[in-house]
Amino acid sequence: MPATTAPATPALTLAVVGTGPRGLAVLERLAVRLTEEAARARRAGRRPAAVTLRAIDSHEVGAGRIWRTDQSGWYTMNTVAGQVTMYSGGPDGGPARPGAGPSLGEWLAAHARPGERVPGPDDYAPRAVYGRYLRSVHRSIAAHLPPHARLVDHSARVDALVPLPAGGYRLTLDRPPYTLRADAVLLATGHPHKEPGDPERALLEFARSHPGVRYLPGDSAADLEPELGESAVPPGAPIAVRGLGLSFYDVLLTLTVGRGGRFVRAPDGALRYEPGGREPRILAGSRGGLPIPARGRNEKSPAHRHRALFLTPSALAAARARRAAATGGDRRLDFAEDVLPPLLKELEHVYWTAHVRARSGPRRAARFAVRHAAALREGRDTSALLARERLDGVPALDPAALARPFAGEDFTGPGDFRDRVLRALDQDLAEAALGNVGGPLKAALDVLRDIRSTIREAVDHGGLLPRSHRDAFAHGFLPLNSLLSAGPPAERVEQLRALIRQGLVEIVGPETVFRADEESGRFTVSSPRVPGSARTAAVLVDARIPSPELRRDTAPLTRSLLAQGLIREFVTVSPDGERHPTGGLDVTEGPGRVLNARGEPVAGLYALGIPTEHTRWFTQVGGGRPGAPTRFHQDADAVAAAMLADRPAPAPVPAPVPAPVPVPVPALVAPPHPATEEAPR
Structure with missing residues (x-):
C-alpha cells in the first residue's frame, strides 16, 4: 500500500x-x-x-x-x-x-x-x-x-x-x-399546512354536505385570496370571519380594497371608506370580541434597546437556583411565579415613568424612575410616590383588563355593542398617536416586544414546568401577549373603524360562537352577551394562523x-x-x-x-x-x-511517487519560477 x-x-x-x-x-x-x-x-x-x-x-x-x-x-x-x-x-x-x-x-x-x-x-x-x-x-x-x-x-x-x-x-x-x-x-x-382537527373536520363535512356552503380553514390571507373572490362570496352576501387578530385585517382588506373600494382622508383628517359596490357584509368575532389593537406610533430608533431592571438573565438564574434547591435539582421555572411578576414590574415601571415624563419632563422622570425601581425591587407600596407626581387618580396598568375590555359586560343589542367597539377603537387610536415612548400605555406594552429574548431564556427547550408551560404560558400569557404587543399599524384600526361606520363590518360580540346550523343549512354567528346578534352566512373563513403541530x-x-x-x-x-x-x-x-x-x-x-x-x-x-x-x-x-x-471524512491522498533524477542538459528556456505559477481554478 x-x-x-x-x-x-x-x-x-x-x-x-x-x-x-x-x-x-x-x-x-x-x-x-x-x-x-x-x-x-x-x-x-x-x-x-x-x-x-x-x-x-x-x-x-x-x-x-x-x-x-x-x-x-x-x-x-x-x-x-x-x-x-x-x-x-x-x-x-x-x-x-x-x-x-x-x-x-x-x-x-x-x-x-x-x-x-x-x-x-x-x-x-x-x-x-x-x-x-x-x-x-x-x-x-x-x-x-x-x-x-x-x-x-x-x-x-x-x-x-x-x-x-x-x-x-x-x-x-x-x-x-x-x-x-x-x-x-x-x-x-x-x-x-395542517390536517384539520376534529372541530375543523366537522365544519368541512358540514360545508361538503350543504350546497353553496364553504368553510376555509386558517392560512395566510394571501393564499386564501383566490377563495374569497366574488364567485365564492357574492357582493352583498354575508361572510363570517373567525378571529380578530392580524390575519383578520388582511381578510378585511381583501374583501374591501380588493373589491374596488378605497379609503379617503377628509380635510379634517378623518378616514372614510368609499365602497366599490362589490363588497360582501363581514360578520366577525372572537372570544374576547376586541379587534387586535394598534401598535404605538414609532419613536424608537433602530439602535434603541430596552434596559431591563427586573426580568433579567440574572433574575432567571436566581429563580432556577431556588427551584433546584427546593426540588432536589429540577431547575425548571413556574411561569406564573418566577417570570410573570418581574415582567409585569417592567411594564408597570415604564408605564408610570412615561406618565411622569409626559407631565413633568425628562429630568423629573429620571429621578422618579430611580425611586420607583427601588420601591418595586424592595416590594414597597408605590402609592405615595405616585401621589407626589399627581398620578394617584390615573388608572393602573392592567394588561388582563386591556386584553378583555368587555369582560363582565352585557349589552342591550348589536347597536349598543357597536357603539362600545367604536369607543374602544377611538381610545386605542388616541393612545397609539401618543407613541411607543411618549405614550405611557403603548410604551409599556412595547416592552413585551423588547423583552422577548429574556422570555425565551425562560421558556425555550423545556425551561418551564410542563403544566406551567401549558396553562400559565401557552393558554394564559401568549394570547394576551399576541393581542397587546403584535398589533397592526394604526392605519389598519382606522380603516376598520371606517368600515364599521359604513356598515360593511359588524363585530358580533364577546365570546362569539361559530356554529354549523342544520336547520338553516348555514353557519351561524352569535354572541351570548349581545341579544339579537345571531347572523347566518354561507361562507366561514378562519382568520387565525394555525400553530405548528408536527x-x-x-x-x-x-x-x-x-x-x-x-x-x-x-x-x-x-x-x-x-x-x-x-x-x-x-x-x-x-x-x-x-x-x-x-x-x-x-x-x-x-x-x-x-x-x-x-x-x-x-x-x-x-x-x-x-x-x-x-x-x-x-x-x-x-x-x-x-x-x-459537517464536512465528509477526507479521503487519503496517495503520496506522489518520486520522479527519476533527470540528467542535466543545457536549458533552452528558463523554467518558470514556482511563485509565478497560477493555480488552476
Whole structure:
C-alpha cells in the first residue's frame, strides 16, 4: 500500500430547504464565513475546498411563501421598515453584500419603483415589498460568494430526505432534477399546512354536505385570496370571519380594497371608506370580541434597546437556583411565579415613568424612575410616590383588563355593542398617536416586544414546568401577549373603524360562537352577551394562523422524516412522570441539530424557525434589527458554523511517487519560477 500524505479536504454541498427569512439568514452567514475561509486560505497559500450551496423553495427562492413578491399590496408588515434587516452587519460604504448591507428602510429609500409610495423608516412596508428586499439580499449573496463557493437555486418542493450509507442525504424533489445530494441540510420550511382537527373536520363535512356552503380553514390571507373572490362570496352576501387578530385585517382588506373600494382622508383628517359596490357584509368575532389593537406610533430608533431592571438573565438564574434547591435539582421555572411578576414590574415601571415624563419632563422622570425601581425591587407600596407626581387618580396598568375590555359586560343589542367597539377603537387610536415612548400605555406594552429574548431564556427547550408551560404560558400569557404587543399599524384600526361606520363590518360580540346550523343549512354567528346578534352566512373563513403541530403537518417531507424516525416531537415530562407533547420539532440548543426518535442528534440535519415553535418560542420573527447582533442573526450564524463543520471524512491522498533524477542538459528556456505559477481554478 502506498504511503499517504495529509488528506485532501473534499468538496462540500449544503442544502437550505425553505428560503424565507430564516433560510436566507443562514445563507447570508454561510457566505460571510466562506469569504473569511477564502481569506485565511489565501494567507496560508492554499486553496479551500469547493462548496456548493443549494437554496430550495417550493414558492419563490429568496422570498418564500409568506413574503413572496406577487401578493397583493395591502398585506403589510407589522414592524417598521427602519427596524428590520436581513444583513448581519450594517452598510460600510461598499456594495451591499453578506455581512454589510442596508436595512429594509435604507434599501427602500434607494430602490423605489417609479410612482411607488416609499415607506419611511417609521412606516410599515407591504409584504411583497419586503419580499423584493429579501430577493435583493439573495442576489447579493450569489454575487459576493468567494471563488470556491457557488449558490444554486432550486424552485421545487422537497418531498423526502434519506440518509446515505456513506454520509450525507439524498433529497427527493417534485420537479427536475428530482434528486440532489447534500452533506448537511437545514429545514427552514416556515408556516405549515395542517390536517384539520376534529372541530375543523366537522365544519368541512358540514360545508361538503350543504350546497353553496364553504368553510376555509386558517392560512395566510394571501393564499386564501383566490377563495374569497366574488364567485365564492357574492357582493352583498354575508361572510363570517373567525378571529380578530392580524390575519383578520388582511381578510378585511381583501374583501374591501380588493373589491374596488378605497379609503379617503377628509380635510379634517378623518378616514372614510368609499365602497366599490362589490363588497360582501363581514360578520366577525372572537372570544374576547376586541379587534387586535394598534401598535404605538414609532419613536424608537433602530439602535434603541430596552434596559431591563427586573426580568433579567440574572433574575432567571436566581429563580432556577431556588427551584433546584427546593426540588432536589429540577431547575425548571413556574411561569406564573418566577417570570410573570418581574415582567409585569417592567411594564408597570415604564408605564408610570412615561406618565411622569409626559407631565413633568425628562429630568423629573429620571429621578422618579430611580425611586420607583427601588420601591418595586424592595416590594414597597408605590402609592405615595405616585401621589407626589399627581398620578394617584390615573388608572393602573392592567394588561388582563386591556386584553378583555368587555369582560363582565352585557349589552342591550348589536347597536349598543357597536357603539362600545367604536369607543374602544377611538381610545386605542388616541393612545397609539401618543407613541411607543411618549405614550405611557403603548410604551409599556412595547416592552413585551423588547423583552422577548429574556422570555425565551425562560421558556425555550423545556425551561418551564410542563403544566406551567401549558396553562400559565401557552393558554394564559401568549394570547394576551399576541393581542397587546403584535398589533397592526394604526392605519389598519382606522380603516376598520371606517368600515364599521359604513356598515360593511359588524363585530358580533364577546365570546362569539361559530356554529354549523342544520336547520338553516348555514353557519351561524352569535354572541351570548349581545341579544339579537345571531347572523347566518354561507361562507366561514378562519382568520387565525394555525400553530405548528408536527404530527398534523401535511408536508410529505415531514411525514417522510417522521416515518424514518429521523425527527421527533418535543415532549416534556412533569415531576410526577406525566408526558406533555408540545407539537414542536425537537432540536438541540445552540445550532438546532434535529433529534431523532431515540433523542440522538442527527448528523448534518438542522432545523430553524417555525418548525421548532413550542420547543423554542416566537420563532416567526422575520428579520434582525439593525445595529446589534440579535438572536435572529446569532441563530443563523450558529447553524452556518455547524453546517460548514459537517464536512465528509477526507479521503487519503496517495503520496506522489518520486520522479527519476533527470540528467542535466543545457536549458533552452528558463523554467518558470514556482511563485509565478497560477493555480488552476
